[in-house]
Amino acid sequence: MNNNLNFWFGMYNPATDSIIVNTGENAILVFCCKxxxxxxxxxxxxxxxxxxxxxxxxxxxxxxxxLKENGLQDYVDAMNER
Known part of the structure; x- marks a missing residue:
């Protein structure tokens, strides 16, 4: 995966439980949170x-x-250590 993506804008859509990100390259990325x-x-x-x-x-x-390997897991683990 290209880790040099330039994210311009992102929003959470509760109706679809997804995040839509504009990369500024005439493309969007959709992350299904589930x-x-x-x-x-x-x-x-x-x-x-x-x-x-x-x-x-x-x-x-x-x-x-x-997009990072274990990124969300590491985030949850860090929140649990607070």
Missing amino acids: ECNSSVIFDNPTDIVYLYRLAEESPLLYAKLA
């Missing part, structure tokens, strides 16, 4: 709220983490 979240192992099932809050409040960060 699919991305399914790769994360939660210590507590309610920890999924960390990912939904991230998707709603910081969709570009969510997208960037989703």
Whole structure:
């Protein structure tokens, strides 16, 4: 995956539970949160709220983490250590 993507704009769409990102190259990326979240192992099932809050409040960060190997897992693990 190209880690040098330039994300211009991103938004969370609750109706489709997805993040839509404009890359500025006449292209968009769509991240299905349900699919991305399914790769994360939660210590507590309610920890999924960390990912939904991230998707709603910081969709570009969510997208960037989703593109990194273990990015979303590392985020949830870090939130649990707070």
